[in-house]
Amino acid sequence: MATPAGVRIDPAGGRASLPVRPPYDLQRTLRCGQAFGWEVDGTGATGLISGRIVRVQQTSDAIIVEGLSEEPGLRNLRRYLGLDEPLADIERALAEDRVLRRVLPQSSGTALMRQDPWECLVSFITSAFNNIPKIELSLKHLARWFGTHVAGGIWTFPAPEQLAAARLWDLRRCALGYRAPYVREAARLVASGKVDLDKLDRTETGEARRILLALPGVGEKVADCMLLFAYGRGDAFPVDVWVKRAVERWYFRGRPKTEHQIREFAQRRFGSLAGYAQQHLFLSARTDARLSPRSSRRLRR
């Protein structure tokens, strides 16, 4: 297959340059909470993709890649990072909505990624009733104790087989708490082939959702995260506590709604862009002091 236009490759240096269009924002995309595996700093980010340690950083019109300089790895990275998402069109459409128009400036450029379904599954099982630092801690421990060593201080995310064989007691050492049996059982279902995560890529969304919901530790929210972050189903709308607060506050004048009602509302209102709407509402809610639990408790009185 031909190299896409605009791509510059320097095989000897292990470097490449992938073109991107505004408003794509690498930092926002990696920090927005959809992916956990990347070490993001002021200038770029480091992570593992296609079994390689890769550093990426954004310039005015490109993503500079170090550590990966050949296809199909680069194509894989493009897809993973959502570099080809038509963000300008998407955000223009979302800005028709009065709420999104207001919050978009602070989250513009966030692209939906295409993560590995298995890693995504474990990440979001772990995320349930948990906080972000501890989720990251658990995932880091999982890689350290069950993954494969790549190079100094870097381990791959463990394969289903690697976790399926784990002792519960060892899994618990990863601070997974009561989620440990969920993770191991999910690993066994995937490793045994009883659940084929790759096949879901070609499965109709509703059916894929039903299959995901049958996995232990996977409820509506986690299933929707997987549909959105791993399977590219743009109409998925994961309803977590932040999105729930934001939608109730900004679309229903603070009237409480069930998660089901919120999901239905979002799909009707945003359709195939519901996933992007969710990202922007989520990011906005997290940075809006008025939506913090402390604040809303005060207002409730």
Next chain:
DNA sequence: ATTCAGGTGCGAG
């Protein structure tokens, strides 16, 4: 010491 955190599973009405 208490409280909180990106939900889910389970039993009851």
Next chain:
DNA sequence: CTCGCACCTGAA
């Protein structure tokens, strides 16, 4: 089917 409740555990 909807509702309420318990829940591992590190960090503030």
